[in-house]
Amino acid sequence: MARVTLEEVTKRYEDVTAVENMNLAIEDGEFVTLVGPSGCGKSTTMEMVAGLTMPTEGTINIGDREVTNLPPKDRGIAMVFQNIALFPHMDVYDNISFGLRLRKMDKAEIDDRVEHAADVVQMKGMLDRMPDEMSGGQRQRVAIARAIVREPDVFLMDEPLANLDAQLKVHMRTELQRLHDQLDTTIIYVTHDQEEAMTMSDRIAVINGGNLQQIAPPLTCYNEPANLFVAGFIGSPGMNFFEGTITEGGFESDFFEVELDPASMGVSAGEDVTLGIRPEDVYLAEESSSLTQPTEQIEATTDVLEPMGKEILVYLLLGEDVDIDLDDPSSGSQLLMSVDPSADVESDQTIEVVLDRRKVSLFETDTSDAIQHGLVEPAQAGTDGATGAEAETDD
Ligand code: ADP
Numbered sequence: 296m297a298r299v300t301l302e303e304v305t306k307r308y309e310d311v312t313a314v315e316n317m318n319l320a321i322e323d324g325e326f327v328t329l330v331g332p333s334g335c336g337k338s339t340t341m342e343m344v345a346g347l348t349m350p351t352e353g354t355i356n357i358g359d360r361e362v363t364n365l366p367p368k369d370r371g372i373a374m375v376f377q378n379i380a381l382f383p384h385m386d387v388y389d390n391i392s393f394g395l396r397l398r399k400m401d402k403a404e405i406d407d408r409v410e411h412a413a414d415v416v417q418m419k420g421m422l423d424r425m426p427d428e429m430s431g432g433q434r435q436r437v438a439i440a441r442a443i444v445r446e447p448d449v450f451l452m453d454e455p456l457a458n459l460d461a462q463l464k465v466h467m468r469t470e471l472q473r474l475h476d477q478l479d480t481t482i483i484y485v486t487h488d489q490e491e492a493m494t495m496s497d498r499i500a501v502i503n504g505g506n507l508q509q510i511a512p513p514l515t516c517y518n519e520p521a522n523l524f525v526a527g528f529i530g531s532p533g534m535n536f537f538e539g540t541i542t543e544g545g546f547e548s549d550f551f552e553v554e555l556d557p558a559s560m561g562v563s564a565g566e567d568v569t570l571g572i573r574p575e576d577v578y579l580a581e582e583s584s585s586l587t588q589p590t591e592q593i594e595a596t597t598d599v600l601e602p603m604g605k606e607i608l609v610y611l612l613l614g615e616d617v618d619i620d621l622d623d624p625s626s627g628s629q630l631l632m633s634v635d636p637s638a639d640v641e642s643d644q645t646i647e648v649v650l651d652r653r654k655v656s657l658f659e660t661d662t663s664d665a666i667q668h669g670l671v672e673p674a675q676a677g678t679d680g681a682t683g684a685e686a687e688t689d690d
Contacts, residue, residue, distance in 0.1 A: 297358035297371065297448035297481055298323045299344060304353030306339050306505075313339040315505040317353070321483060326475045327510075328484040330492035331502035331528070337485045338453055340502070344483060345451050346370050358448060370449075373442035377454040379434045381426045387413070388422040391440045405444075412440035415477055416470070432463045439474065449481045456491065468494050489529050493517070501525050523663040526571050526656065532608065534571040535630050538660055541566040546657070550613040550628060551593040553655060559671040560657060567660040574608065576654035577632035579640070580647035588652040588670060595630060597644045606633045609640055611648065 299321040306314040314336040321327045329337040342348035346367035355363045362370045395405045413419045416436040456464045492499045493513040500510040509521035520526035527533040539548030541562045545555040583589040595611035611630040657666040
């Protein structure tokens with residue numbers, strides 16, 4: 296087990312800065328997932344921890360040792376990758392024990408370690424199977440067992456579930472969590488899949504364009520995203536955004552107004568802000584009696600409906616002129632809502648919706664940084680838990 300720290304780590308290729316000034320402190324035994332869109336620098340960050348790529352600047356520590364310039368074999372790490380490269384002519388036992396045999400470890404010790412690792416990944420009865428006699432999930436478990444027998448201080452996993460089908464992926468997610476509980480080892484995991492990141496990790500590090508956006512527990516990233524990028528990336532689908540301006544009485548956009556107390560929300564009249572609202576915090580007007588703090592009704596036209604089973608995602612168009620460029624999200628006229636599957640909604644209908652004011656987030660339009668998550672009103676400041684315990688109040 297070991298703590299892993301990156302201090303001001305930058306990786307530049309000729310004309311690309313893959314990772315910029317990355318500061319990360321991953322605690323001993325923690326499961327941290329690096330998540331972000333393709334090309335954001337996740338794998339490069341992981342490869343620098345592994346020693347497969349050298350940083351241009353900065354230092355990396357594993358445990359109490361600086362490892363910035365050490366080769367991979369001296370770092371106390373084990374890696375599991377997306378492409379499961381098992382030796383096709385070796386059975387499970389030989390595949391798992393390959394590295395130990397290379398190191399000429401004592402046979403009894405090898406047997407002990409293989410047995411333990413096979414037990415952890417539930418492959419104990421399959422040690423004489425050949426790779427072509429196994430499913431994708433079983434092969435991935437062998438690859439994980441091969442990492443376990445090395446008894447690393449840190450596991451590095453780069454999209455290990457990417458090639459598995461959806462059902463198996465969900466199953467392996469629980470297996471990896473169980474593995475983490477059992478081994479109690481530091482795990483750094485890379486994925487572009489925010490759902491995978493949300494479900495498994497103690498904390499997720501959201502990266503975009505080589506820059507760390509936020510590192511926090513999954514629900515903190517969901518409920519209190521540090522900026523517009525995190526709010527849009529975390530959650531499926533992401534948050535809705537509307538650019539607008541703060542007035543004396545609240546937020547005003549081209550499509551609707553939301554009553555709020557600017558001072559309590561940390562903004563002032565005239566300020567350009569972006570309002571964020573998650574699809575599940577938008578309601579049909581007839582449901583608004585269940586809300587303590589609904590907005591005024593907003594007229595909308597239903598566009599596409601996506602039935603998901605437990606919910607229907609309804610794409611709404613706001614404003615009188617609904618002839619809007621759907622490829623241009625900055626038009627800000629699209630609003631996505633999630634409704635109960637029993638709701639009576641069809642496409643091309645005019646309906647009224649409301650937002651749950653308690654759930655609005657405000658972001659600075661210029662910098663995209665979060666200003667406030669959840670409603671704070673003067674009368675409630677500091678007293679009402681329903682406005683969000685995390686809300687900051689000055690008085
Ligand atoms: P991710 O894992 O998030 O998809 P990567 O870390 O692989 O992203 O890549 C980050 C950026 O660095 C990308 O723009 C990629 O093209 C660039 N990059 C990665 N490796 C190299 C390399 N060896 N030479 C030049 N550019 C690279």
